[in-house]
Amino acid sequence: MAKGGFRGGFPGNQANMMKQAQKMQQDFLKMQQELESKEFEFTAGGGAVKATMVGTRQLQSIVIDPEVLDPDDVEMLQDMILAAVNGAIKLADDETNNAMAKLQGGLGGLGGLGGLF
Numbered sequence: 001m002a003k004g005g006f007r008g009g010f011p012g013n014q015a016n017m018m019k020q021a022q023k024m025q026q027d028f029l030k031m032q033q034e035l036e037s038k039e040f041e042f043t044a045g046g047g048a049v050k051a052t053m054v055g056t057r058q059l060q061s062i063v064i065d066p067e068v069l070d071p072d073d074v075e076m077l078q079d080m081i082l083a084a085v086n087g088a089i090k091l092a093d094d095e096t097n098n099a100m101a102k103l104q105g106g107l108g109g110l111g112g113l114g115g116l117f
Contacts, residue, residue, distance in 0.1 A: 024103065027103055028103055031099050031100075031103060034055075035055035035092075035095065035096055035099060036054065036055040036056050037054065037055065038054065038055050038092075038095070039052055039053070039054055039060065040052070040053050040054070040055070040088045040089075040091040040092040040095070041088060041091075042083075042084050042085075042086075042087030042088040042090075042091055043084060043087075044080040044081075044083035044084040044087065045068060045076075045080040045083070045084075047065065048064070048065045048067070048068040048080055049062065049063070049064050049065070049068070049077070049080040049081050049083070049084045050062070050063040050084060051081070051084035051085045051087070051088045052088065053085075053088045053089065053092060054092075055092055055095075055096065057089065057092065059085065059088075062081060062084070062085070064077070064081075068080070
């Protein structure tokens with residue numbers, strides 16, 4: 001190996017990689033903040049139960065239509081609540097995964113490091 005380091009301009013490539021990594025980190029933090037503040041709403045039972053959560057996976061509210069309250073069929077109400085909450089979680093997860101996939105798409109310029117993030 002010749003004096004002065006690697007051939008092929010590696011130090012310049014390294015600086016470029018660092019800039020790209022810093023930009024990706026900034027993009028990731030921005031995306032994370034946006035997702036954390038976003039509300040995800042899902043209804044079950046034809047709108048009888050509505051669950052709302054934020055991107056931090058905190059349940060914000062559950063709204064139950066009083067017309068579906070039947071003391072003889074509590075199990076149906078429980079099922080609708082579970083469906084609404086699980087649906088809201090899935091919406092949040094899907095959006096998070098889509099946002100991460102978009103960010104990872106920008107990793108092609110980092111020499112194929114897509115599996116690291």
